[in-house]
Structures are given as C-alpha cells and as structure tokens.
Amino acid sequence: MLVLIVVNSPNWEEVKEQFFNWRVFKNSFPDIAEAFKTNVKLFLTAEVFILVLALFLAVLRSLPGPVFFPLRVLSTAYTDVFRGIPTILLVYLLGFGVPGLQLSGVPNSQFFWAAVALVLVYSAYVAEVYRAGIESIHPSQAAAARSLGLTHAQSMRYVVLPQAVRRVIPPLLNDFIGLQKDTALVALLGVVEAFRQSQIESAGAFNHTPYLATALLFLLLTIPLTRFTDWLIARNRRRELARA
Amino acid sequence: MSGKPAVELEDVHKSFGRTDVLRGIDLAVAEHEVVCLIGASGSGKSTLLRCVNLLEPLDRGRILLDGEEITAGGVDVNRVRREIGIVFQSYNLFPHMSVLGNVTLGPRKALGLSRAAAEARADELFARFGLEDKRDAYPDSLSGGQQQRVAIVRALALRPRLMLLDEITSALDPELVAEVLNVVRELAKGGMTMLIATHEMAFARDIADRVCFLDEGVILEEGPPARIFSSPQEPRTQQFLARIVEAGRL
C-alpha cells in the first residue's frame, strides 16, 4: 500500500534517480564501507569503557550505610547530568570545546573526544540498567552470602552482580543498538565516518543514493543485534515461566 | 543444661520502628546442646536468630560466642559469621552456581581455601548427606528438600561451631520434610550445637535438649521437651500448644 503510494507519486521518477541510483551506489559503496570501519571502531572502543564505567557507577550507588552517602550522591548526580544532556550537544561541547582549549598533554583528536562524549552519556544510561539489575536481586541472596562470612564486596562480586548482569543483558543490548546509531553523530565534528563519507560522496555525485548505502550498513549491524536481543528476551521469559 | 556455654544472649532488645520484637532475651546454649525455639508467628524467632548471626544490630544487650562479646563495636562480623552457620526457610541457594559452587564459595572466599581443598571438603559433606549425585546440578533442578539439604551443607562447609536453623522445613511439601529433619538429626548426633526455630513440634520434642517458648519478645517458659509439651506451666504456653494440637500438628 505504502509502496504503491510512493511509486505512483508524481515525483517518483526523480526521487528514484536521486535515492536509488545503482551506479552511484556501486561507486560510493566501497568508500563508505571503508569509512564505516570508523563507526565500528568507535562503537567497540566506547562500549568497553561504557560497560566498565557504568558498572563502577552502579556499584558505587549500591554501597550501604551513611559512610558512603557522598559517593552515592556523586554517582546519582553523574547519571542525572549525563542522561539529561542531549547527546548531540555533548558531542559538540567536547569535540569542539576541548581541542579548542589547546591544552597541552590532552589529546586533540576529535575522534577521541567524540568517543569520550558517547562514553559519558551512555555510561549514565547503562549504569541505570545495571542498577535496576542489582535491585532486582532479592536481598535474601546478599544475606545468604554475608551469612557465609563473605564481605560486602565479595557478595557483590560473586553473588549479586553475576545474577544482575545476566538479567539485564537484553536492555544492555538495546543500549548498544542506540550507541551504534549514535556513532553517526561524530560526523558533526568532521570525523570521517560512514555518514560524513556519504555526505561527501553525495555532494560529489549530485545524488542522495550514498545515504541509502550508509543506512544499509547500519542496518546490517543493528538488525542482527536486535533479533538476538529479542530472542534473549523471549528465552528469559520462557525460563521464568518454566520456573514459576 | 551442662557444659560451658557456646553462645549467650544477655538482655537482648530489638525493635523495628515502633514494634518491639525482642524485649529482653536471656538465653545460653551449651556446647553440643540443641535448643528449639517455639512460639506464634511474629513472636520474634527469626529476629532472634538473625541477631545472633549479626544480620540485625541490637538495640540493647549483648551476645557472646565462646565468651567473646560479638556485639561489641570493632568486632569483625565476617569472622563471627564464619563461626556461625545459618539456614533460612527459603533456602536462598545461589541460582547461578552449581551445588558444588554453592558449597565451596564460602570456604574459598571467606576462609581462603584452595579450590581443591574446598572441593574435598564439599565432597565429604555430599557423601555424608547423600548428595553425591547432585554435585554438579543447579538449584532449580532440585526438589525443595534437596535444596534445603544443600543449604545446610553449604553452611556446614565453613565448619561452624554453632548452627542456626530458621523454620527450615516450613516451605517444604510434607513428603519432603523428613529428609531434611533427618539431616538435622544426623547433625545433633554428631554433637553440633544448634539453635532451631521451628513449627514442627514433634520434631522439637524428638530432637531438642531444651525447648524455649517465645512470647511477645521474651522467653516465657523453657525446659526439657517432655515437660514443656506435656505439662506447660504458663497459661500462654498452654494456649499456644492447645492451638497446635487442634491444628493436628502435635
């Protein structure tokens, strides 16, 4: 239906030429695919730091007792701030701001600062995911661990976190998908990644097909992960039902 | 009662907000003695056991383990908990670990035993309590009775000097109760010092050296099971036991 409306629209021929030009597609694809490696690299690097930093934040926030109140507040403030700032804004701020300061001893690579921006934002989200996981583990599990003489840290490490992380893998993967797409934001800084490359190609060819090529590359990356995430969620649900 | 006390509670008070749960508990359990706590639901049995394991801080009073005050400030609670095993009503096994993993976690991480030493210790216990074939199983594939036996073995793996058992059979189907109680009998025979909260009066009568009736946060009456169950002195004890008999549980 939708296809029919689109194909029969008065301007279809022109749009087809502009967006679905096979020749342009073929010509631009290799360079865009090459540039896409930057997205993948950015995504993989950022993800590693996000997972570690977020876990650290979530654990800080779960520390018990009044002694750790300041650390809990700090962790909470962090997640509030970085979840509240639009990602695009932070990419701008860090990507143009920090190299602009020309500080010595600080990397000036825009790729670096783009990665930092993504790590800051996404670790705030992922910390919340971890935290939800930690809180979903019944306190009797920690009590059982403590009753065996394990310290708070040990009971976190061996009993609470392994269960919590397992439980939040699906929502974590959802955040990964978001991160993969957001790697395109670094084009704003002039970093040549797939989206920026497709802008270049499209300007050169007076044609928009390169954007389609980029979209396709993103889909190739995100769809398998989306399918996998759904499969995991369905499997978890089956297991919960089997247990109940 | 004979022998020197393994654990002593002196004037123990505990409240949650405005509910006074324990209102002056004095109780000494001698080495190798088995003491059963009975009393209505909400009378504070679980709270008492949790206080002994330092899972709840006291409001007043003190608790001594082998003469050492464990409720004093500066005491290493993890060291104390290694000396005291506790088993809960709801097993609380770690679902992401095999039976072996559950049982060796404490010895390895809290006692610092090597994996081999911890496993040797576990295997010894599995043999003693008929769990050899469950060694590599995961908790969710076990029956409730088996899970509870594993929970007991997990606590025993630390070689505690005192075991606290909190209603360990009340989450079980009736046909699974016996296998768990037999484990406790075996422990009593081996001379384990135990403080047991239970609704199983027949079991308490059978296994206890002494029975304490807990009522409104105090030990209202205590004595050998034969006397408590056949000729309770306090009217409240009589009422409680009459209700139990009515329910067909004695």
Ligand SMILES: Nc1ncnc2c1ncn2[C@@H]1O[C@H](COP(=O)(O)OP(=O)(O)OP(=O)(O)O)[C@@H](O)[C@H]1O
């Ligand atoms: N963490 C807590 N916070 C608030 N109130 C609590 C807490 N733990 C126990 N209580 C209250 O303390 C009272 C005694 O509870 P406790 O679990 O010790 O009783 P019990 O004798 O073990 O009962 P049961 O036979 O039902 O297990 C109850 O009124 C209970 O609601």
Ligand SMILES: [Mg+2]
């Ligand atoms: Mg209880």
